[in-house]
Amino acid sequence: MSDLFDELEPAGFEPLAARMRPRSLAEYCGQQHLLGTDKPLRKALEQGAIHSMILWGPPGVGKTTLAKLLAHHVDAHFIILSAVLSGVKDIRAAVDQALQVKAQSGRKTILFVDEVHRFNKSQQDAFLPYIEDGTFIFVGATTENPSFELNNALLSRARVYLLRSLELCDIEQLLQRALNEPERGVTQQPLHFAEGVLEKLAQAADGDGRRGLNLLEIATDLAEPVENGYRVDLNVIEEVLKSSVRRYDKQGDLFYDMISAFHKSVRGSSPDGALYWYCRMLDGGGDPLYVARRLVAIASEDIGNADPRAMQVVLNAWDAFDRVGPAEGERAIAQAAIYCACAPKSNAVYQAFNQMMADVRSDPGYAVPEHLRNAPTSLMKDLGYGAEYRYAHNEPDAFAAGENYLPEEISERRYYQPAPRGLEIKIGDKLRHLDELDRLSDLQRYKKE
Template sequence: MSSVSDMDLFAARTPPHQPLAARMRPASLDEYAGQQHLLGPGRPLRVALEQGALHSMIFWGPPGVGKTTLAKLLATLADAHFVTISAVLAGVKDIRLAVDQARQHAAQNGRQTILFVDEVHRFNKAQQDAFLPYVEDGTLLFIGATTENPSFELNNALLSRARVYVLKSLDEEALDALLSRALSDGERGLGQHQLSISAEARSILIGAADGDARRLLNLLEIAADLVPDGGTIDVELVGDLLNDNRRRFDKGGEAFYDQISALHKSVRGSNPDASLYWYARMIDGGCDPLYIARRVVRMASEDIGNADPRALTLCLHAWDVQERLGSPEGELAIAQAIVYLACAPKSNAVYMGYKKAMQDVAGQSSLEPPLHLRNAPTKLMKELGYSQGYRYAHDEPEAYAAGEDYFPEELEPRSYYQPVSRGLELKIGQKLEYLRSLDAASPNKRRRP
């Protein structure tokens, strides 16, 4: 079967085997659920439709929010020829075939062609570039759908020629209306079965859909298959149906990075409850606990640092427990570490100091260590002055060589590490201030060349 197809939105007959989600696709904007921030009165996409000013666009949003359906509706409203290809199956050959179809329809009846590319982020750079001449000269009006951030997944050249519209997960009100319509519609929905649903079961089903209309309708269809005509979908049935339900979580996509970001920022913000919530969301969604353990170790160094050095040790132990014992013991140990980090005093002084040091190193040539800091294991090295004048700190008062200089001769001494006045770093900062006062007063302060 070709991956390029003409799509007739209003088929005369609906195949009996067609899933409920497909049968319930809206036939008009009035039936379209959600996305009022784009399609409400005066909103940008609605205005473009009313003015007949369609343009190339990219729909970015999670699964089941109506990206494909909206593209089909736009084609119908614009009386445009609609061609769809899937980036999972298609290649440059299919793009050329779509271009040929567009030219034929333009020549025969003057109709514009909308090329809809599902999962456009799966096309590589060369495939994305193949669209550009035809979008540029108006042969095609391009609509791409993606669940991934277009900034990362699509070429700048393609992005510059298409407007990005962000589609949001459907809220409970929109899902509730869709569920009611599916149960009552006797032509496309389940109305002929005269089913009812208890209020509690309805609420659970809507929650389990997680903003995904297709998921809601698929769950409803399964539940309806288990109930006789005229029966009631109850809590027990829905509970059995959702026994292993998972919230939305894409192990390599936008949702993944959004959730780990939310976890990290909740820890940094000293909110153990939100930290536990995002951790639970990721575990519930199937995230590898070892990935979270690794990120938690990073948090210990980046956001707690020397304000509480025990945090790093605790996080490493949690990682070890996960590797040794697995689930659920390891996951609980990681939760313990996360709560400890959230409650610990915060300092990014080590992290910021390290970044500043790396910037200096990257911006300098390979500066040599000063001679007095070099090792001198041979006679020649000693004759060349290696290690000459080095002051052994343990032989100095308070085990500190006051006034000593440890930077390369070409680089003025820097102060990268600035301890905060929280946790252990309060004491560390006081110690460093005292040592600096010894440096200032030292008669042995090393003079730079």
């Protein structure tokens, strides 16, 4: 097992996070939903069984560490590839090494591929025959949703495990271990912390164990020498956190999770929720105009004619951002988000449009009724184009009761059904009134006939 522990042992200078990498499952923090007592993965390990898997989770939650510990636990040879730096040539070299180890010692090999989602389809396909014939056990790590980023063929041969962000107590445990193990942990000893400092560091880690240890290392580097050692107070922590940016990936799962939470907060009429997720995205370096664009969609999809002013409020906020810049413009978008969250909701337009598009695509191309056709020439008029068309403005209340504007074959269909909320209450009342006028007009026509 020297091949594994050579990687676990420090060689020269290493960052604190590397030095504190757990050496056993007992030291591993978090992921109790996978490794807790009686959990399937824990049971498999206790039985010495291992299978190909995808470890999916945000940065700093222990994907690489878990893969190494799995190899140690089942006494497997460990090979690591980075999809950022490796290609098909490196995959072939790993295959050759795995075959050699199996021939010489009979040991299994775990091939760990970090950032596996960065491999293209053909590179991912290169693993398949060797997973299939047992040349190696495949363990891939990804921060992106495997359903979108990995081939179905690869997913069908590996079990997906979701690793969660570390809890605050897990981060605090990591920090305490780094402080209590001077041979691997922080070198400034003895180290004294002002009240609340460690908790503040743990919170700033944002569920990322590596980030928490990195922040601790910076804080100890800046610690002030005192008579009996070193001291870290709140001033030092504020200096450390000044340049610290929260975890946020503008194109990754976290981005889509946050924008989804924002959209659902607005749809669910929660102004506080909408404002929170908007500010979280801004804090992580997100583009406020992306949120403005999403609000335009929300104004149509989720609010619609229940409050048509919502669309204008959003567009005005977008315009304000362009005119005055981020400092004031971000607040204008916040105002629009809160307005949309508080507005009455209706997806009647959204549903009507989607249903109409579906029907138009599936139905035959019905002819335009003759009375609705354009008739710019005398020939067209002789053919009946525009005949018997009733100009609405010449009718009582500017409504031609009984007139039909759909193809005859679908004249009875109704798509737009206003919701009983906001302005659509009045729109619904008006449409029902017009339907009644149409019905009375049909009755009168029937009596005449």
